[in-house]
Amino acid sequence: MTKRKIMLLTVCFAIFAISLLLSRQFFKSAGKRNMDVPAAGSEQIEDSKDTEEKRNTEEMTELEETERTAASEGAxxxxxxxxxxxxxxxETLALILGKKPELFTAALMCSSKWDGAYEPVTEAKTPVCFVIGESDEYYGSEPFKEAYQILYELYAEQGLAKSEIDNLLVLDIKEKNYFAGTKVTYQHGGGYLFCRDEKIMGWLFGH
Incomplete structure (x- = not known):
């Protein structure tokens, strides 16, 4: 296994760990709100703000740890x-890109949707490729099309030429025939094919 693949696996594992942390924090905070209902509405708002600030702080700490780990593992x-x-x-990767896009040389979004902020990505000029089946059974392809368009317009506002934007941003919608004759029986399972597609992975590692 090459060092580059080890690096990718390390980052993917870190993203998975962050996803678990976010889920744990969500259920923990939800349980706390159900058990401790404030008497006044203003107190409930303050508690919500405190919880949100604490969660954001914890998320940033995790991101910083991911950054240090990635740097040390990929010496x-x-x-x-x-x-x-x-x-x-x-979705988790989009959240991370919306906070710390400079962590990555390039990012590949497969069969998902964008849940993060957009401006930090275009400010950092982190390349992003969106790949999804046209009729993805879970998300559909519209969320990726919308995210691509928003990012494209932000780059255009910066004055970037189309060729420059095309190097930073890719929207790859796979039609039905892409999945025909493969082991994938539904389009949302396209991740199995995308990570084995030389053109897609060539784009990622080409940056």
Whole structure:
């Protein structure tokens, strides 16, 4: 296994760990709100703000730890850190990209939707590729099309030429025939094919 693949696996594992942390924090805070209902509405709002600030602080701490881990694990090429988010992992990756896009050399979003902020990505100029089946059974392809368009317009507002934007942003919608004759029987399972597609992975590692 090459160092580049080890780096990708390390980052994917870190994203998975962050996803578990976010889920744990969500259920913990939800349980707390159900058990401790404030008497006044203003107190409930303050409690919600405190919880949100605490969660944001914990998320940023996790991101900083991920950054340090990625740098130490990939000592050969610390500036080359790639990420691939599939389905729910893609949603988590979008959240991370919306906070710390500079962590990654490039990001591959597969069969998912964008849940993060957009401006930090275009400010950092982190390349992002969206790949999904046209009729993805879980998300559909519209969320990716919308995210792509928003990012594209933000780059255009910066004055970037189309060729420059095309190097930073890719929307790859796979039609039905892409899945025909493969082991994948439904389009949302396309992640199995995308990570084995030389053109897609070539784009990712080509940055």
């Amino acid at each position: 050969a090429e610390p500036e080359k850190v790639y990420s691939n988010g599939y389905s729910g992992g893609g």
